[in-house]
Amino acid sequence: MQWVDIGVNLTDRAFAKDRSEVLERAWQADISQMLLTTTSLEHAHQVLECCAEYPQRLFATAGVHPHEARHWTADSRKQLHQLCNEPAVKAVGECGLDFNRDFSPRPAQLKALEAQLAVAVETGLPVFLHEREASDTLLPLLRDYRDQLSGAVVHCFTADQKALYAYLDLDLHIGITGWICDERRGSHLHPLMRDIPAGRLMLETDAPWLLPRSMTSKPKSRRNEPAFLIEVAHCVAQCRGESLAQLAAHTCATARALFNLPNPA
Structure with missing residues (x-):
């Protein structure tokens, strides 16, 4: 079995001292490919080096x-266009709306998101x-x-059934993280897993965050890493009534199709 982790913050400082070892553990855990998330244009070059x-x-x-949206300028769109020409870049983002923390003013978040959606179109x-607590605003914009x-x-979908159905109605894909393994706040996701069609579902760790709470042996650092994607997979497969092999097959195929990833050697 092979797995694709569509959301890894590999250049986060939590991995600064042992990034190579983290990757080696991921390969050993059959994580065949990863999508490294970028949160700012300045950060992108470090991601591309990896x-x-x-x-x-x-x-x-x-x-x-969206946390960095207050820094969006007239030159940001040009910089993003240039980055999108890099062969390793497979998606525009991480962009969106976060009305939970509001680290950037909401008008600034909307301005940066619309500009990035336009770049994705181009x-x-x-x-x-x-998206955090912002689906009612995000959905009309996406339409x-x-x-x-x-x-x-x-x-990292964490919302409710209403939001899920609305996203699926727009033919969007859904990324599931270790949030689903958290009995305190993620159990509402369990019955929703069967509602996500094969071909729309993908898995991610969002490492170094969202360490799955269901792990029986957790690292003392509480740091998540790509090798732990299998814990997310176990929970999702159980909720969907699928085998791990079935889940791996369709989630990997979906990720490779959406992001235009090559079949690994």
């Missing part, structure tokens, strides 16, 4: 996270979306762009 070390296994997004790349977008994934 991708260059493993050109068939590591790929990247390029964009500005480049033909799919969109890697972040305006959806026919022009090649595709989009709602990364």
Whole structure:
């Protein structure tokens, strides 16, 4: 079995001292490919340097996270266009709306998101979306762009059935993380897993965050890493009534199709 982790923050400082070892553990755990998330344009170059070390296994997004939206300028769109020409860049993002923390003013979040959706339309790349407590605002905006977008994934989906159905009605993809393994706040996701059609579902760790609470042996650091994707997979497979092999097959095929990833050697 092979797995694709569509959301890894590999350049986070939590991995600064042992990034190579983290990758080796991921390969040993049959994580065949990863999409490394970018949260700012300045951060993108460090992500691309990692991708260059493993050109068939590591790929990247390029964009500005809603937390960083206040830094979006007139030159940001030009910079993003240039980054989207890089072969390793497979999606625009991580972009979206976060009304939970509001680290950037909401008008700034909307301005940066609309600009990035426009770049995705112009480049033909799919969109890697972040949404927290903002689905009522995000959905109308996405409807305006959806026919022009090649595709989009709602990364780290944590919302309710209403939001899920609305995203699926727009033919969006859904990313599931270790949030589903958290009995305190993620159990509402369990019955929703059967509602996500094969071909729309993908798995991610969002490492180094969201360490699955269901792990019986947790690292003392509480740091998540790509090798732990299998814990997410176990929970999702159980909720869907699928075998791990079935889940691996369709989630990997979906990720490779949406992000135009090569079949690994």
